[in-house]
Amino acid sequence: MTKNLTRRDFIRAVGGITAMAVSGDLGPDVFAAQKRMFQFPEKDELILLTSRPPNLETPLHHFKKRVTPNKSLFVRWHIANIPTSIDLKEWRLKVGGHTEKELLLSMDELKKFERVTYTAVIQCAGNGRSFFEPKIPGAQWEHGSMGNVTWTGARLRDILNRAGMKSGAIDVSFNGLDTGTLPTVHDFIRSLPADKAMEEDVMVAYEMNGEPLLLLNGYPARLVVPGWYAPYWIKALNEISVWPKRFEGFWMDIAYRIPDNPCACVPPGSTPQKTIPIRRMNTRSLILEPEDGARLSLKKPVRMMGIAFSGGFKIKDVIVSVDGGKNWREAKLGRDEGRYSWIQWFHTWVPSKPGRYGLMARAMNGIGESQPFESLWNPAGYMWNKIEKIGITVE
Numbered sequence: 001m002t003k004n005l006t007r008r009d010f011i012r013a014v015g016g017i018t019a020m021a022v023s024g025d026l027g028p029d030v031f032a033a034q035k036r037m038f039q040f041p042e043k044d045e046l047i048l049l050t051s052r053p054p055n056l057e058t059p060l061h062h063f064k065k066r067v068t069p070n071k072s073l074f075v076r077w078h079i080a081n082i083p084t085s086i087d088l089k090e091w092r093l094k095v096g097g098h099t100e101k102e103l104l105l106s107m108d109e110l111k112k113f114e115r116v117t118y119t120a121v122i123q124c125a126g127n128g129r130s131f132f133e134p135k136i137p138g139a140q141w142e143h144g145s146m147g148n149v150t151w152t153g154a155r156l157r158d159i160l161n162r163a164g165m166k167s168g169a170i171d172v173s174f175n176g177l178d179t180g181t182l183p184t185v186h187d188f189i190r191s192l193p194a195d196k197a198m199e200e201d202v203m204v205a206y207e208m209n210g211e212p213l214l215l216l217n218g219y220p221a222r223l224v225v226p227g228w229y230a231p232y233w234i235k236a237l238n239e240i241s242v243w244p245k246r247f248e249g250f251w252m253d254i255a256y257r258i259p260d261n262p263c264a265c266v267p268p269g270s271t272p273q274k275t276i277p278i279r280r281m282n283t284r285s286l287i288l289e290p291e292d293g294a295r296l297s298l299k300k301p302v303r304m305m306g307i308a309f310s311g312g313f314k315i316k317d318v319i320v321s322v323d324g325g326k327n328w329r330e331a332k333l334g335r336d337e338g339r340y341s342w343i344q345w346f347h348t349w350v351p352s353k354p355g356r357y358g359l360m361a362r363a364m365n366g367i368g369e370s371q372p373f374e375s376l377w378n379p380a381g382y383m384w385n386k387i388e389k390i391g392i393t394v395e
Contacts, residue, residue: 035047035048035049035057036048038056040054040056040075040216041215041216042070042071042214042215042216043056043071043072043075043214043216044062044069044071044072046058046059046072046074046075046144047059047142047144049139049140049141050139052080053077053078053079053080053082053178054075054077054082054216055075055076055077055139056074056075056216057074057141057142057144057145058072058073058074058144058145058146058147059144060143060144060286060288061288062147063147063148063286063288063307064288064289064305066148066334066335066337066341066342066344067119067148067149067150067209067337068147068148068149069209070149070208070209070211070214070217071214072147073122073147073149073208073214073217074124074144074145074146074147075216075217076124076139076145076230077178077235078178078188078251079178079179079180079181079185079186079187079188080180080181080185081178081179081180081181082177082178082216082236083177083178083215083219083236084215086177086215086219086220086236088106088107088220091106091107091220091238092104092105092106092238093105093110093159093204093221093237093238093239093240094238094239094240095159095160095162095163095239095240095241096163096240096241096242097173097240097241097242097243098165098166098168098169098242098243098244099160099163099164099165099166099242100163100164100165100166101163101164102163103159103162103163105159107206107220107221110153110154110159110204110206110221111154111206113154113155113158113159113162114154114155114158115152115153115154116152116153116154116155116201116203117150117151117152118150118151118201118226118338118340118341119148119149119150119151119337119338119340119341120148120149120151120224120226120227120338120340120341121146121147121148121226121281121309121340121341121342122146122147122148122149122224122230122233123145123146123147123229123230123281124139124141124145124146124229124230124231125229125230125231125256125278125380125382125383126138126139126141126145126380126381126382127141127143127144127145127146127384128141128142128143128381128384128385128386129141129381129382129384130142131375131384131386132375132377132381132384133268133375133377134268134269136379136380136381138380138381143286145230148307148309148337148341148342149208149209150208150209150210151203151205151207151208151224152205152206152207152208152210153203153204153205153206153207153221153224154203154204154206155200155201155202155203155204156172156197156198156202156203156204156223156240157197157198157199157200157202159204159240160172160197160198160240160242163242165194165198165242166242166244168244169194169242169243169244170193170194170243170244170245170246170247171191171192171193171194171242171243171245171246171247172191172192172193172194172197172240172241172242172243172247173189173190173191173240173241173243173247173249174189174190174191174192174223174232174234174237174239174240174241175187175188175189175234175237175238175239175241176188176218176222176234176235176236176237176238176239177236177238178235178236186249186250186251188234188251189234189247189249189251189252190231190232190234190249190251190252190256191243191247191249191252192225192232194242196225201226201340202223202224202225202226203223203224203226204221204222204223204224204237205218205221205222205223205224206220206221217235218233218234218235218236218237219236220236221236221237222234222235222236222237223237226312226340227280227281227311227312227313227339227340228279228280228281228311229256229278229279229280229281229382231251231256231278252277256277256278256380256382257275257276257277257278257380258272258275258276258277258278258378258380258382258383259272259274259275259378260272260274260275260276263376264278264376264378264382264383265376265377265378266377266378266379267377268377269377270379271379272378272379278382278383280311280312281309281310281311281312281383282310282311282369282371282383282385283308283309283310283311283315283363283364283365283369283370283371283385284308284309284310284363284371284385285306285307285308285318285345285361285362285363285371285387285388286306286307286308286361286388287304287305287306287359287360287361287388287390288305288306288307289303289304289305289306290302290303290304290359290390290392291390292390292391292392293390293391293392293393294392294393295392295393295394295395296351296392296393296394296395297394297395298351298352298353298354298394298395299350299351299352300350300351301348301349301350302348302349302350302351302392303346303347303348304320304331304346304347304348304349304359304361305344305345305346305347306318306344306345306361307342307343307344307345308342308343308345308361308363309341309342309343309363310363310365310369312339312340313339313365313366313367313369314336314339314343314365314366315333315343315363315364315365315366316364316365316366317330317331317333317363317364318330318331318333318345318361318362318363318364319331319361319362319364320345320347320359320360320361320362321358321359321360321361322349322351322357322358322359323357323358324357324358324360324389325358325360325373325387325389328362329347331345331346331347331361332345332346332347333345334346345361345363351394353394354394354395355393355394356391356392356393356394357391357392357393357394358389358390358391359389359390359391359392360387360388360389360390361387361388362387371385371386371387372385372386372387373386373387374386
């Protein structure tokens, strides 16, 4: 089986974006900040941030579903030469390094490992970067570089056990088929501590929502590290290496790092004295209904609805406010899809007076972690989880 966009379709999509930019239909800042809907092969119309590599954001209305459809899931790549055609007859997953033996697994061989399935939120570390003040360079994601997906694949620890990971292993690194356009571009390689790699729920996934991965989302296999931010979820995975020492590389030692303190924050505009790799997701919630700026009718029920999730801990409760945070009420939680999934929440409210209202939601997980009222600034624009506030008008 060969999976492709096709390459011609992919090039046509990128060419179309380029032509729009040249013609002036797109502003000069489109590749950094300006938002425009665009459709890549295999995908719905998504919000275009950059075209090479493709970075596409999911519009919020898709998050009203418990599980994000494959064609609606955001796209995030770091270096320009991404795979646009992969022949499964030729593809192999190489596993080696500090192991008793080297493996070269075909997809058929990968599927012979015990099959595991769970639903987990995947979220870019920079989700929400555009909201930080002062502004931070980088992809100007709003809330849409995330999704909730049912993943199926093989446990990473089963694969490592098959290879015979030796004692004294420190790190396990992961590489994919994407490459840089120049020798000076660092290959996108990330690593996990060996003990994390051996946790039961870390997976090499080959299906999303019961179907093969989409090419733009990492076909034919990708790492899934539930509860941790998506930079670890290497796409188009083709190499796993075990190391008897700490793995060193640009994407671990320089990129995707946060201030080494309890809030992972520093005063706006300042530089942290010490940093550590970003890892577990914090607690977040979003209001999806009503929409910001909605005009609603007096004394008619208003359905508030949204989602909440945390990094591997179930959501304990969500509280909502309709008066800008002065008073809070508990929302009703929807169906529990597991500790890695987001959960829907609901609250019905009847406005008794006309005017402007500030609606807010705040989630708390099972170990007491919640959301701040003020943003926690860091120089890379990661881990945005400030309590969101939307404005509506009742007439």
